[in-house]
Amino acid sequence: MNKKIDELAVATIRSLCIDETNKAKSGHPGMALGSAPMLYTLWTRHLVANPHEPLWFNRDRFVLSAGHASALLYALLHLSGYELALDDLKQFRQVGSLTPGHPEFHWTKGVDATSGPLGQGIAQAVGMAMAQESVKANYPDGEKIHNHYIYALCGDGCLEEGLSQEAISLAGHQKLNKLILFYDANQVTLDGALDLSFSEQVKNRFIASEWNVLEIKDGNDIEAIDQAIISAKKSQDKPTMILVHTIIGYGSLKQGTHAVHGNPLGLEDGHHAKVDVYGFDHPDFFVPDEVRAYFTETFIARGEKAYLKNQEDIKKYREKHSEYATRFQYLIDLSVEKYLPTVMPEFVPGSLTSTRVASGKALNSYMLSLPNLIGGSADVAGSVMTKLDGGVDFTPASRQGHNINWGIREFAMASAQNGMLLHGGVRTYVGCFLVFADYMKAAIRMAALSHLPAIYLFSHDSIAVGEDGPTHQPIEQLAMLRSIPNMCVIRPCDEREAYAAWYQALASKTHPTALILSRQNLPLLPNSNADGLSKGAYVISSEQKEAQLIIVATGSEVSLAIEAQQSLLKNGYDVRVVSMPSWELFEAQSEEYQQEILSLPLEKRISVEMLSTFGWDKYAHYHMGLHDFGASGPAKDVIKKFDFTIEHLVNLCENIIK
Numbered sequence: 001m002n003k004k005i006d007e008l009a010v011a012t013i014r015s016l017c018i019d020e021t022n023k024a025k026s027g028h029p030g031m032a033l034g035s036a037p038m039l040y041t042l043w044t045r046h047l048v049a050n051p052h053e054p055l056w057f058n059r060d061r062f063v064l065s066a067g068h069a070s071a072l073l074y075a076l077l078h079l080s081g082y083e084l085a086l087d088d089l090k091q092f093r094q095v096g097s098l099t100p101g102h103p104e105f106h107w108t109k110g111v112d113a114t115s116g117p118l119g120q121g122i123a124q125a126v127g128m129a130m131a132q133e134s135v136k137a138n139y140p141d142g143e144k145i146h147n148h149y150i151y152a153l154c155g156d157g158c159l160e161e162g163l164s165q166e167a168i169s170l171a172g173h174q175k176l177n178k179l180i181l182f183y184d185a186n187q188v189t190l191d192g193a194l195d196l197s198f199s200e201q202v203k204n205r206f207i208a209s210e211w212n213v214l215e216i217k218d219g220n221d222i223e224a225i226d227q228a229i230i231s232a233k234k235s236q237d238k239p240t241m242i243l244v245h246t247i248i249g250y251g252s253l254k255q256g257t258h259a260v261h262g263n264p265l266g267l268e269d270g271h272h273a274k275v276d277v278y279g280f281d282h283p284d285f286f287v288p289d290e291v292r293a294y295f296t297e298t299f300i301a302r303g304e305k306a307y308l309k310n311q312e313d314i315k316k317y318r319e320k321h322s323e324y325a326t327r328f329q330y331l332i333d334l335s336v337e338k339y340l341p342t343v344m345p346e347f348v349p350g351s352l353t354s355t356r357v358a359s360g361k362a363l364n365s366y367m368l369s370l371p372n373l374i375g376g377s378a379d380v381a382g383s384v385m386t387k388l389d390g391g392v393d394f395t396p397a398s399r400q401g402h403n404i405n406w407g408i409r410e411f412a413m414a415s416a417q418n419g420m421l422l423h424g425g426v427r428t429y430v431g432c433f434l435v436f437a438d439y440m441k442a443a444i445r446m447a448a449l450s451h452l453p454a455i456y457l458f459s460h461d462s463i464a465v466g467e468d469g470p471t472h473q474p475i476e477q478l479a480m481l482r483s484i485p486n487m488c489v490i491r492p493c494d495e496r497e498a499y500a501a502w503y504q505a506l507a508s509k510t511h512p513t514a515l516i517l518s519r520q521n522l523p524l525l526p527n528s529n530a531d532g533l534s535k536g537a538y539v540i541s542s543e544q545k546e547a548q549l550i551i552v553a554t555g556s557e558v559s560l561a562i563e564a565q566q567s568l569l570k571n572g573y574d575v576r577v578v579s580m581p582s583w584e585l586f587e588a589q590s591e592e593y594q595q596e597i598l599s600l601p602l603e604k605r606i607s608v609e610m611l612s613t614f615g616w617d618k619y620a621h622y623h624m625g626l627h628d629f630g631a632s633g634p635a636k637d638v639i640k641k642f643d644f645t646i647e648h649l650v651n652l653c654e655n656i657i658k
């Protein structure tokens, strides 16, 4: 191998990282400088991707789990021919630039995942590896058109995060051998030396989790890095972790210390590193022609060739399996709407069904027309109804399976779901009790930020959980979910709305959806309807002549509101009941529609929801809700204790009207 070009290219990359952070007067040069040789080796000798087709489906994926080292990724993308000019590097960390502080999917071409919240990148990479296996296995001869590697880079910080262990454990259990994780072991984090807070035998931890572990003593040794990647790619039944000993801020006068973790080197120290240590005496943002040429000969040439071969393979595949080839494309585009039935099934009038059971039935029926739907729960499949009946489990022995046993790893489950969707080719859902949505919050936020159509099934959605008590009774979780931008939350009131909610979730291409489901049975309401649900709110039980009050209810409280309406009528009061399964869908409607549904002023509306009232002020001045944790006891007693009765609602309404 040509040592001279390697040295020149690594010096160029390191210098670009120094220049980016110096110009921005902000950013994290430390890890970027330390891990430049390992990513350089990966890029020039192994990674398969095409800068002219950045979303090419069969490309290798790369996740910078340590997203703070973004300056390094941007330097590499620039050299690799992606649409990222030197001027973009000069705009590092500026508003609206293509080089934001942390990498953002859908924003900068060549970035495969949004990352920065430490630990999540590892879990996303695990999800990508799972999605790849599922896609391969669900098409005849799938591996002929779809077969690639997933690489990720993490630091000490990612491995300190508990999430990383959930993800590592899952990847080992699932034998995800196409996953290769680099660990930049520089013994330093933001606050200081790693031994302030960490004394783990990291290698042993990976070995115990059924990973293949390789170690490189000198992070500047390109041949050793190359050999390790070659070896990792041969792993048959285990993911691989390559532990690379590096020096944070390599070349800086402050190298090896936390002073260089998140502070630009400045001009003097930058000059020292570039000229005295790397021997790179050039103006800022300089890229030698030989380095550009080398990336063209290696990364770009390899990627273009592989891309053309893959297109050829897909063409041949189309001739042999035309129907599958078409489906393959639709699923890559996430255009699943055309597969979904538009006619609702027949529901039995007067029937009683919990919305979690209704959701399970909907899932199973949609599955018939959408074979790449895959998902599962964090060990509560039988409670949240996340199983595909008669379906096979997704395991190393049956990759075609659709039921994922995530184990009790809520955070990794949600984060890996993001990875599956980032990878593409599948539609996914995950489920657990609503109260544990908190465990998943950071990953849900990431899904919304990354515009991923993730689906969350959250059952046991109120104090009606009963005996399990306040630890298991959600109160503030619904408000939390509704507060996330680009998130759609739907709390259906009966079986019909549950089916319709699933349709909305599957039709989304750009935002996640949370379905909030009851544990307890709910009656099928005569006027519930899919069209109304799609608008977020609608009149489900209208006033007789002129409404004196509007009751706005969701989920299990809609039937309660309708019963109260009937009692009120007997007492001489005329009220309207609005079912409002989704604030976000309602907000998307025209002003006229919103006016029509909530036609009375705020003072004449009451919200009814057996959870926190936080946020409801926007739609009603009065609230029937909860301001405290629940209680343990039979559901009906708990509900009574918190006054969620028809009588109490009737009283409240009468007082407001009076």
Ligand SMILES: Cc1ncc(C[n+]2csc(CCOP(=O)(O)OP(=O)(O)O)c2C)c(N)n1
Pocket (backbone or CB within 6 Å): 028, 030, 031, 066, 068, 116, 117, 118, 119, 154, 155, 156, 157, 158, 186, 188, 189, 190, 191, 248, 261
């Ligand atoms: C969940 C989360 N917590 C905190 C941070 C802030 N943060 C960014 S980098 C970092 C230290 C990471 O240490 P390491 O991975 O060793 O990176 P290095 O010091 O080598 O750059 C911290 C605490 C973050 N990005 N994400």
